[in-house]
Amino acid sequence: KAGVTQTPRYLIKTRGQQVTLSCSPISGHRSVSWYQQTPGQGLQFLFEYFSETQRNKGNFPGRFSGRQFSNSRSEMNVSTLELGDSALYLCASSLGWGNNEQFFGPGTRLTVL
Amino acid sequence: QKEVEQDPGPLSVPEGAIVSLNCTYSNSAFQYFMWYRQYSRKGPELLMYTYSSGNKEDGRFTAQVDKSSKYISLFIRDSQPSDSATYLCAMSGDNTGKLIFGQGTTLQVKP
Numbered sequence: 001k002a003g004v005t006q007t008p009r010y011l012i013k014t015r016g017q018q019v020t021l022s023c024s025p026i027s028g029h030r031s032v033s034w035y036q037q038t039p040g041q042g043l044q045f046l047f048e049y050f051s052e053t054q055r056n057k058g059n060f061p062g063r064f065s066g067r068q069f070s071n072s073r074s075e076m077n078v079s080t081l082e083l084g085d086s087a088l089y090l091c092a093s094s095l096g097w098g099n100n101e102q103f104f105g106p107g108t109r110l111t112v113l
Numbered sequence: 114q115k116e117v118e119q120d121p122g123p124l125s126v127p128e129g130a131i132v133s134l135n136c137t138y139s140n141s142a143f144q145y146f147m148w149y150r151q152y153s154r155k156g157p158e159l160l161m162y163t164y165s166s167g168n169k170e171d172g173r174f175t176a177q178v179d180k181s182s183k184y185i186s187l188f189i190r191d192s193q194p195s196d197s198a199t200y201l202c203a204m205s206g207d208n209t210g211k212l213i214f215g216q217g218t219t220l221q222v223k224p
Binding site: 004033035042043044048049050056058084088090092094097098099100101102103104105106107109 | 133145154156157159160162176178187201203205207208209210211213214215216217
């Protein structure tokens with residue numbers, strides 16, 4: 001069974017731009033969660049989507065948003081990029097809403113210049 | 114104070130040693146406890162997933178949860194150089210889907 005896939009793997013953007021990251025969950029998994037990983041703050045929860053609806057949200061500004069499609073694939077968007085948004089963005093999939101057994105993808109490394 | 118505390122290390126051990134990794138937490142609502150392994154420039158890989166208190170064994174790995182002390186552990190027996198990685202503990206309450214992570218412990222197993 002294929003794992004979680006994320007595209008692109010690497011991105012370089014400049015301040016003020018926006019970016020869209022994509023995540024395809026494991027086949028049969030219907031819930032997708034997003035996390036930000038930085039050296040200083042570690043792994044922090046951004047949001048969880050299930051059945052095309054955001055079910056849970058972390059403590060991030062409104063510049064961070066996401067959506068989920070009917071095939072469970074998910075995208076997250078960051079608008080008006082700041083230097084501090086440079087991070088590894090990780091997507092995790094699980095069978096259903098609120099399921100804590102989460103499997104991570106390889107991540108998208110975003111660098112903001 | 115962070116909800117989950119984990120010593121960042123680094124922890125260096127000789128090949129074949131028993132490794133003990135630990136996390137403490139403050140939120141008594143946590144019911145699900147996980148250990149992930151993350152190699153450099155890779156995503157976290159789920160190693161152990163446990164519910165409530167008790168022990169769980171999988172091959173060379175044993176996870177222990179002591180909810181009364183708010184303390185969880187991961188033991189690695191017969192450690193190998195390929196076990197060199199960062200180990201992250203994570204935990205969650207009921208039906209939240211939101212994992213709270215420790216900072217991760219960097220482990221180096223020397224041949």
